[in-house]
Amino acid sequence: MLRFTLNGKTVETDLAPDTPLLWAVRDGFKLKGSKFGCGAGLCGACTMHVDGVAQKTCVLPLAAVAGRAVTTIEGVTATGAAEALQAAWVAQSVSQCGYCQSGQIMAASALLAQNPNPTEADVEAAMAGNICRCGCYPRIKSAVLAAAATLAPDAVVQGTPFKDAMAREASA
Ligand code: FES
Ligand code: FES
Numbered sequence: 001m002l003r004f005t006l007n008g009k010t011v012e013t014d015l016a017p018d019t020p021l022l023w024a025v026r027d028g029f030k031l032k033g034s035k036f037g038c039g040a041g042l043c044g045a046c047t048m049h050v051d052g053v054a055q056k057t058c059v060l061p062l063a064a065v066a067g068r069a070v071t072t073i074e075g076v077t078a079t080g081a082a083e084a085l086q087a088a089w090v091a092q093s094v095s096q097c098g099y100c101q102s103g104q105i106m107a108a109s110a111l112l113a114q115n116p117n118p119t120e121a122d123v124e125a126a127m128a129g130n131i132c133r134c135g136c137y138p139r140i141k142s143a144v145l146a147a148a149a150t151l152a153p154d155a156v157v158q159g160t161p162f163k164d165a166m167a168r169e170a171s172a
Contacts, residue, residue, distance in 0.1 A: 044104070
């Protein structure tokens with residue numbers, strides 16, 4: 001029996017220890033917000049947090065999360081960063097088909113938890129492992145910066161006030 005914390009609650013599973021965490025969460029615990037994309041750790045659709053760090057869970061065995069805290073898109077909505085991201089996502093109409101979006105939010109929320117004042121380069125680096133087949137990258141970056149500005153309104157991007165950086169993003 002393997003035990004870990006899932007969205008703040010202790011859970012147990014008798015699935016094989018080499019079962020990918022993504023399948024355990026989707027099929028075992030019926031949380032379907034995290035998506036299967038490539039299954040090879042390349043696209044980020046399956047991103048969850050493990051002890052607050054964004055992880056590609058299609059290639060992460062259950063054994064690796066024993067005793068650790070796993071958060072999915074269903075659980076991350078309780079945090080302030082996720083609320084700011086959700087508002088920015090809606091305001092900027094980020095999503096197109098939506099398939100990659102839970103992974104994008106998980107990567108972005110892990111970034112803002114670790115670095116509440118990211119530069120554009122920080123955002124690009126943190127989001128580089130999350131592919132969007134609809135090509136929403138400019139809106140995703142803009143929304144992450146907007147959420148950061150909401151959380152830290154006096155922050156700057158590479159020496160530029162956020163409102164100016166946002167205006168530059170909007171006109172790009
Ligand atoms: S489905 Fe996990 S990285 Fe693509
Ligand atoms: S919105 Fe369609 S894959 Fe990203």
